[in-house]
Amino acid sequence: xxxxxxxxxxxxxxxxxLFAELGNDVYCIDTSKERxxxxxxxxxxxxxxxxxxxxxxxxxxxxxxFTTSYxxxxxxxxxxxxxVGTPPSKNGEADLTYLFSAVExxxxxxxxxxxxxxxSTFPIGFEDDLERIVKKHARVDFEFAASxxxxxxxxxxxxxxxxxxxxxxxxxxxxxxxxxxxHAVLPGERIICDMRSAQLIKYASNAFLATKISxxxxxxxxxxxxxxxxxxxxLGIGTDKRIGSSFLQPGIGYGGSCLPKDVLAFIAQANSxxxxxxxxxxxDAINNSQIDKFITKIRTAVGATxxxxxxxxxxxxxxxxxxxxxxxxxxxxxxxxxxxxSLLNLGADLTLYDPKAIDTARKIFPKQKYAKDVxxxxxxxxxxxxxxxxxxxxxxxxxxxxNSLKRAIIIDGRNIYDTIKMKEIGFSYFTVGR
Ligand code: NAD
Ligand code: UGA
Numbered sequence: 001x002x003x004x005x006x007x008x009x010x011x012x013x014x015x016x017x018l019f020a021e022l023g024n025d026v027y028c029i030d031t032s033k034e035r036x037x038x039x040x041x042x043x044x045x046x047x048x049x050x051x052x053x054x055x056x057x058x059x060x061x062x063x064x065x066f067t068t069s070y071x072x073x074x075x076x077x078x079x080x081x082x083x084v085g086t087p088p089s090k091n092g093e094a095d096l097t098y099l100f101s102a103v104e105x106x107x108x109x110x111x112x113x114x115x116x117x118x119x120s121t122f123p124i125g126f127e128d129d130l131e132r133i134v135k136k137h138a139r140v141d142f143e144f145a146a147s148x149x150x151x152x153x154x155x156x157x158x159x160x161x162x163x164x165x166x167x168x169x170x171x172x173x174x175x176x177x178x179x180x181x182x183h184a185v186l187p188g189e190r191i192i193c194d195m196r197s198a199q200l201i202k203y204a205s206n207a208f209l210a211t212k213i214s215x216x217x218x219x220x221x222x223x224x225x226x227x228x229x230x231x232x233x234x235l236g237i238g239t240d241k242r243i244g245s246s247f248l249q250p251g252i253g254y255g256g257s258c259l260p261k262d263v264l265a266f267i268a269q270a271n272s273x274x275x276x277x278x279x280x281x282x283x284d285a286i287n288n289s290q291i292d293k294f295i296t297k298i299r300t301a302v303g304a305t306x307x308x309x310x311x312x313x314x315x316x317x318x319x320x321x322x323x324x325x326x327x328x329x330x331x332x333x334x335x336x337x338x339x340x341x342s343l344l345n346l347g348a349d350l351t352l353y354d355p356k357a358i359d360t361a362r363k364i365f366p367k368q369k370y371a372k373d374v375x376x377x378x379x380x381x382x383x384x385x386x387x388x389x390x391x392x393x394x395x396x397x398x399x400x401x402x403n404s405l406k407r408a409i410i411i412d413g414r415n416i417y418d419t420i421k422m423k424e425i426g427f428s429y430f431t432v433g434r
Contacts, residue, residue, distance in 0.1 A: 012083035020058035027073030074109035092264035107137035145170035148202035154327030163188040169198020206262040214286040220250035220433025230433030252413035253290035255324040257332035310347025318377040321388025322354035353377040378404040389414040
C-alpha cells in the first residue's frame with residue numbers, strides 16, 4: 001500500500017520504518033523543514049537503537065520518502081497515520097493543536113477513500129471535532145480509526161516489530177480490513193474495537209504502568225521506615241504471575257514524555273466525564289514526592305542536614321545519568337532535570353555525565369560542567385548520584401571509582417548495586433527502600 005505518516009518524531013519515524021520494511025511505499029511528513037532536510041541527509045534527530053539502519057535502508061530502496069508536503073503523498077495514500085505530539089497543557093489536559101492541524105492538512109489533500117489513523121495519544125471527546133475538520137475541507141469518503149502506539153523508547157524497533165497487541169479502533173469493516181492487512185505479518189493479539197475504547201486502552205495502559213511504579217515506590221518508603229528490603233519484597237510480589245515483576249522497579253519516579261503527561265491527561269479526561277480519579281491523583285503525588293525524598297537522601301548522605309540554605313555549598317556531586325531512562329538521549333520530563341535544579345538551588349557544585357544525552361543536557365543546562373566518562377565524573381567528588389540505570393554504570397570498576405572520589409559516597413536512585421558488595425568495597429551506599 002501507499003501510506004503517509006504525519007510527524008517525524010519517535011512514533012512517526014518508527015511507524016514509517018516499520019511499514020516501509022514491511023514492503024509498503026511510505027511518505028513521512030513533518031512541518032519542520034530542518035528535520036526533513038536532515039532526515040534526507042540520513043541524520044536521525046534522536047538516538048534510538050536500530051532506527052538509523054531501518055530508515056537508511058528503506059530510504060535507499062526508495063520505499064521511504066521524507067517530505068514537508070502533504071500534497072505529495074496524502075492524495076495517493078490508502079491510510080494516513082497521524083503521529084504528532086499531544087503535549088500537556090497547563091491544566092494537565094492534552095494540547096491537541098498539532099493533532100487538529102495535522103488532520104486539517106490531511107483533509108485538504110484527501111482524494112479517494114482514506115483511513116485517517118490516529119496513532120497519537122489523544123483523549124476521548126474530540127471525535128466530533130475531528131470529523132468536522134475533515135468535512136469542512138474534503139468531499140471524499142474517509143474514516144477515522146484510533147490505533148494507539150505502545151512502543152517504549154530505547155526498545156522502540158523491537159516493540160514495533162514484536163507488539164503484544166495491535167489495537168484497531170474503528171467499527172468500519174472497510175477501515176478494519178485495511179489496517180488488518182497492513183499489520184498482517186506482525187505478531188500480537190488483534191484488539192478490534194470502537195474508537196473510544198481504543199483511546200481508553202492507551203491511557204489506561206500508561207496509567208496502569210505508572211500505578212505499578214508508584215506502588216513500588218510507596219512500598220520502598222514503607223521498607224525504609226520498617227527496615228525491610230524492598231527488592232526482596234518486590235521479588236516476593238512479582239513472582240506471583242497474576243502480578244508480574246515488570247514495572248515494579250522503585251527509584252526516583254517515572255519520567256519521560258508520556259507516563260507523567262498521560263496520567264495527568266487521564267485524570268483531566270475522567271473529570272470531564274464526571275469521575276474523580278483519586279487513585280491516579282495518588283499515583284501522581286507519590287511520583288512527585290520521590291524526587292523530594294531523594295534530595296533529602298543526598299543531603300543526609302553528605303551530612304548537609306541543617307536548615308540553612310543553600311546548604312550544599314562547596315559540596316561537589318557527580319550526576320550519573322541524565323536521560324529519562326537508559327538507551328535514549330531523550331530528557332523530556334526526565335527526573336534528572338528536577339534533581340539537578342534542586343541541587344543547584346541548594347548550592348551544590350555539579351558535574352554531569354550521561355553516555356548519550358549530554359548534547360540534549362547542554363541545551364537545558366548550558367553552564368554546567370560535563371564529564372567525558374564515569375571516572376572523569378567521579379574525580380574529587382564528595383558524592384556520586386546515580387539517576388539513570390545505564391548498563392555502563394553497572395559495569396564500571398567500583399574500586400577505581402572509590403579511589404577517584406574524595407568521599408566514598410554513592411546515592412543510587414535506581415538500586416543498581418549489591419548492598420553487601422558496596423559495603424565490602426567501603427562505600428557509604430544509599431538506595432531506595434533497601
Ligand atoms: P515527537 O515530539 O517526537 O514528534 C512529533 C513530530 O510531529 C515533530 O517532529 C513535529 O515537528 C511534528 N509535527 C507537529 N505538528 C505537525 C503537523 N501539523 N504536521 C506534520 N508534522 C507535525 O512526538 P512523539 O514522542 O513521537 O509522540 C507522538 C504521539 O505519540 C504523542 O501523542 C505521544 O503521547 C504518543 N506516543 C509516544 C511514544 C514515545 O515513546 N515517544 C510512545 C507511544 C505513544
Ligand atoms: C512508556 C510505555 O512503557 C510505553 O508502552 C508507551 O508506549 C510510552 O510510554 C508512551 O506512551 O509514550 P517510555 O516512556 O518510553 O514508554 O518508557 P518506560 O519504559 O515506560 O519508562 C517510563 C519511566 O518509568 C522512566 O522514567 C523509567 O525509569 C520509569 N520506570 C519504569 C520506573 O521508575 N520503574 C519501572 O519499574 C519502570
